[in-house]
Amino acid sequence: MDKVYEDLVFGDNGLMGSQCSNCKEYFFPKVKSCSNCASVEIENKNFGTTGRLWSWTTQNISPKAPYFLHENKENFEIYGVGFIEMPCGIKVKSRLQVSDTKFKINQKMELKTSILEKPDGDTLPIFEFRVGKE
Amino acid sequence: MERVAIIGIGLHPFGRSPGFSGLDQGVFAARKALEDAELEWSDIGIAFGGSRSSGHAMAATNQLGLTGLPFINLYTGCATGGSSLFAAANAIKSGAAKYAMAIGFDKHERGAFSPSAKNNDIPPWVSETGLMVTTQFFALKLQRYMHDYNISHDTLVKVAEKAFQNGSLNPNAWRKNIVPYKEIAESKMINDPLRKYMFCSPAEGGAALILTSETEVRKMGAKAVFLEATEMRTKSYGSFEVYDTCLAVNIKPTATSNAAKAAFESAGIGPDDIDVLQIQDTEVGAEIMHLAENGFCEHGEQENLIQSGETLISGRIPVNTDGGCIANGEPIGASGLRQVYEICLQLRGQAGLRQVLNSPKVGYTHVYGSPGVSAVNILSAS
Numbered sequence: 297m298d299k300v301y302e303d304l305v306f307g308d309n310g311l312m313g314s315q316c317s318n319c320k321e322y323f324f325p326k327v328k329s330c331s332n333c334a335s336v337e338i339e340n341k342n343f344g345t346t347g348r349l350w351s352w353t354t355q356n357i358s359p360k361a362p363y364f365l366h367e368n369k370e371n372f373e374i375y376g377v378g379f380i381e382m383p384c385g386i387k388v389k390s391r392l393q394v395s396d397t398k399f400k401i402n403q404k405m406e407l408k409t410s411i412l413e414k415p416d417g418d419t420l421p422i423f424e425f426r427v428g429k430e
Numbered sequence: 431m432e433r434v435a436i437i438g439i440g441l442h443p444f445g446r447s448p449g450f451s452g453l454d455q456g457v458f459a460a461r462k463a464l465e466d467a468e469l470e471w472s473d474i475g476i477a478f479g480g481s482r483s484s485g486h487a488m489a490a491t492n493q494l495g496l497t498g499l500p501f502i503n504l505y506t507g508c509a510t511g512g513s514s515l516f517a518a519a520n521a522i523k524s525g526a527a528k529y530a531m532a533i534g535f536d537k538h539e540r541g542a543f544s545p546s547a548k549n550n551d552i553p554p555w556v557s558e559t560g561l562m563v564t565t566q567f568f569a570l571k572l573q574r575y576m577h578d579y580n581i582s583h584d585t586l587v588k589v590a591e592k593a594f595q596n597g598s599l600n601p602n603a604w605r606k607n608i609v610p611y612k613e614i615a616e617s618k619m620i621n622d623p624l625r626k627y628m629f630c631s632p633a634e635g636g637a638a639l640i641l642t643s644e645t646e647v648r649k650m651g652a653k654a655v656f657l658e659a660t661e662m663r664t665k666s667y668g669s670f671e672v673y674d675t676c677l678a679v680n681i682k683p684t685a686t687s688n689a690a691k692a693a694f695e696s697a698g699i700g701p702d703d704i705d706v707l708q709i710q711d712t713e714v715g716a717e718i719m720h721l722a723e724n725g726f727c728e729h730g731e732q733e734n735l736i737q738s739g740e741t742l743i744s745g746r747i748p749v750n751t752d753g754g755c756i757a758n759g760e761p762i763g764a765s766g767l768r769q770v771y772e773i774c775l776q777l778r779g780q781a782g783l784r785q786v787l788n789s790p791k792v793g794y795t796h797v798y799g800s801p802g803v804s805a806v807n808i809l810s811a812s
Contacts, residue, residue, distance in 0.1 A: 313676070321667075321678060321679070322676070322678075322679065323676060324675060324676040325553060325675060331667055332667040332668070332678075350574065350677070351570045351571070351573045351574035351577075352570070352573060352622075353566055353569035353570050353573055353621045353622050353623075353624075354619070354621060354622040355560060355563065355566060355621060356618070356619045356620055356621065356622075357618075357620060359542075359544070359557075359560045359562075359563045360541065360542070360544035361544065362547075362554065362557050362558050363557065363558060363559070363560045364558060365558075365559060365560060375560065377560075377561060377563075377566050377569075377570065377621075378570070379570060379574075379676075379677055384679070385679030385680075386676055386677070386678070386679060387676060387677035387678075388675075388676050389561055389570075389674070389675045389676060390561075391559060391560065391561065401573070401574065401577045420555070420558070420559075422559055
């Protein structure tokens with residue numbers, strides 16, 4: 297398991313990011329300094345597990361390397377990409393689980409974590425959002 | 431303040447040029463620009479150049495002549511050409527040289543660019559999990575914009591249709607064939623709502639401009655196009671730009687809006703005074719959104735503007751008369767200079783079949799690049 301990735305992204309219960317202690321702006325993933333006020337006083341912030349879809353698209357062709365989630369173009373599966381507006385107001389970029397129905401801006405989204413296998417046999421924890429129940 | 435003048439322009443046709451390196455195409459453009467200005471390479475006192483995939487721009491001096499001039503390589507993503515011109519114009523303003531050249535060229539592989547997370551201070555998992563694809567950014571920004579401002583899918587198609595129509599009138603364009611509406615609307619989906627024919631593609635080409643001061647132009651008795659303003663901005667906190675992994679609670683104006691505002695202020699000219707425009711059209715949504723960000727309409731007004739044909743060559747505000755990035759493709763180093771080349775042709779009345787009627791007097795260019803860079807120019811014919 298990729299510990300760095302895990303530390304950067306998952307908390308005990310939700311997506312982990314940063315909040316500036318000085319100007320209170322939020323960041324994802326975690327940052328070392330604030331790009332708004334330049335403060336280096338940064339706290340961890342748990343953004344939670346649900347949010348609203350702020351914008352979305354689909355990735356219909358395979359990205360080039362270093363993308364590896366589908367080993368070759370033949371087994372590529374379309375995935376969604378979106379910004380999820382979390383309760384505190386930050387919009388977080390995430391993969392979206394594609395379903396039969398089209399995404400709708402403002403619909404409720406839920407965090408889902410899973411483990412994926414890298415081409416070298418190593419595993420990578422991954423997060424995505426899927427459409428939630430209103 | 432004394433204005434900077436463009437006295438020479440040169441371009442190598444965009445597209446695919448087998449057998450010619452990116453650098454060869456830059457050298458070709460530089461020689462054309464020198465010929466246009468009636469100058470020799472040895473007259474150039476300083477140069478700024480950029481290329482992403484074709485080596486160091488300075489290597490062009492091997493072919494142009496090793497005159498020992500200061501030559502600065504620069505790179506600001508797709509805005510590289512705009513930044514070269516910005517730097518060259520400021521070199522003239524400072525008095526660093528009598529004649530300056532801004533040059534750019536490139537020769538890219540097929541397919542979308544593969545940006546480096548590391549080079550952009552972004553954790554590697556972002557690109558490894560498929561979240562660092564430039565085309566996604568355009569689609570995400572556009573999807574929200576269409577929702578907020580009621581822009582229709584039909585309007586997206588019309589922007590692409592115009593690009594290919596204009597490209598068909600431009601002998602230097604890559605895509606010289608008209609692509610019918612239906613073919614655009616039914617082309618392969620890449621990133622919803624954006625389809626294949628709505629994007630520009632990485633390509634090849636070269637462009638060069640020669641600058642001098644207004645005083646020098648008067649002395650030479652040369653013809654010139656004048657830079658009323660040249661401004662460049664990088665992203666400021668809270669704006670929505672390419673590669674962003676999160677967006678702030680309160681979203682702020684883009685690098686484009688900030689650069690445009692600064693340019694109009696320093697020129698003392700307003701958007702209503704502009705007769706012909708070049709707007710970064712990395713894809714159709716970029717042209718639509720950038721029209722408002724640059725101040726040419728309110729957000730949402732694009733729907734009517736485009737539907738009523740106002741952005742066509744025959745319209746009130748002709749946009750991307752040479753076919754833009756969509757019909758020319760994008761050799762990164764040269765693209766921003768190609769925009770200025772086209773405006774110079776239009777202001778000089780030399781744009782051939784795509785010439786805007788009634789002698790346009792004032793033109794505008796806007797280029798946008800990763801990770802949130804914008805350069806704009808306001809140009810006048812006299």
